Amino acid sequence: MKIKWVTCTLFASMFALTACQEKPKPDASTEKETAQKDQAKTDTAIPLIQAKVERVQPKKDEVCHAAATANDLATCTQYDLQTINTNVAWINNYFQDTIKKDHADAFDDQPAVKVTLDPKIPSVNYSGASVRYIGQNYNIATFEYLVDYYPAGAAHGTYASRYVVIDLSQQQILTLNDILLPGAQEKLKDALYSYNSTWLDDHNVAVKDLNISDNFYLGADGLVLVYPVYELASYAEGESELTIPYVELKNFVKAQYLPSLPEPRQEF
Structure with missing residues (x-):
């Protein structure tokens, strides 16, 4: 019994000493290594976009409509559709679905309509779409989706480009409101x-007449807002782009969407 009591006492003492000992703190190098591993996991989750343009084959290359009345003409619309093929499947699906939705007549199951066109009268329209990969800044990738339409016999066609800005880490297509700080619209x-007063004054656009476009991209110099043809300038000038430099954007845009830029040089 005495041996057992001594043994129990010895184990109790050892347990008490172990419980009282302070656990060693991780040194700075260990914490740095852990942080680097966590960052590596994040970087691995963000794909490096690889993209190439591919044609989209619609169910019908041409869609025709018979004349509705005796005073109307039969017309046909020809399609030229191109998308982007990347190493990210959901991005590919997004653009393919968008093209099919915007050019639904070319992808529906309706039988082709046979018509006879008057060769002396322009009656063939043109409808196109294309996707262009612009670039990637860490987790932000930018694409341009362009649609154009040329009506038969018109002096010129119409077109519109829409920029698709994607947060790859969240698999999210960003709207302007997604990247802005709360309440930033009016100040923006x-x-x-x-920052664009000279150009706007030259085009007779007053501040009260200026709207905030929801078509945007993060360019080399700042946030670029894109306006459709005719809204701010003539057709000949094309779509208008107004830029706010990054140095100003810290007051309007969430920090995670601003690029990492060099600090201004300090005067000596």
Whole structure:
């Protein structure tokens, strides 16, 4: 019994000493290594976009409509559709679905309509779509989706480009409101006019007439808002782009969507 009591006492003492000992703190190098591993996991989750343009084959290359009345003409629309093929499947599906939705007549199951066109009268329209990969800045990838339409006999066609800005880490297509700080819309309008006042004055656009476009991309110099043909300038000038430089955007755009830029050089 005495031996057992001594043994129990010895184990109790050892347990008490172990419990009282302070656990060693991880040194700075260990914490740095852990942080680097966590960052590596994040980087691995963000794909490096690889893209090439591919043609989309619709069910019908040409869709025709018979004349509705005796005073109307039969017309046909020809399609030229191109998309982007990347190493990210959901991005590919997004653009394919968008093209099919915007050119539904070319992809429906309706039988082709046979018509006789008057060779002396322009009656063939043209409808096109294309996707262009612009680039990637860490987790932000930017694409341009362009649609154009040329009506038969018209002096010129119409077109519109829409920029698709994607947060790859969240698999999310970003809207302007997604990247702006709360309540930044009105202040953004003043800054937009201030940094583009010369061009806007030359085109007789007053600050009260300036809207905040939801078509945007993050360019080399700042946030670029894109306006459709005719909204701010003539057809000949094309779509208008107004830029707010990055140095100003910290007051309007969430930090995670601003690129990492060099600090201004300090005067010596």
